[in-house]
Amino acid sequence: MQEHSIVKGADFQNLLGLGFSEIEAAQLVYMKEHVTEQVEYREIMQESRRLDFIRWLIEHDRIKK
Template identity: 70%
Template sequence: MPEHSYTAEGTDFQNLLSMGFSESEAARLTHMRDHVTEQTEYRELLQESRRLGFIRWLIDHDRISH
């Protein structure tokens, strides 16, 4: 993962440092927190795509009618 620079004023970053995390660890955790919603949305889209693909397969193979 590329290194990200976070300002020294970042409260969350400073809290992590005060809890004993290294600067690198604190930066990674802050980055992960900031991007977790993007990952959640991607997983939901992937699940929906798989569901639709399965329904399409059921219809194509006359397992259900539309």
């Protein structure tokens, strides 16, 4: 992975506080910001939201199992 410009933000500062180096923290922030660009990730998140909604419907007796 190539080096990314150092990001100054809450996530970056939190990662530094957890002991990550500046480069590691910048890479993790970059990955977090760009992971949603991946089609597979979006599809997994959509399916997860659908399942959460169905689970809520069942738990609140809106539909039967």
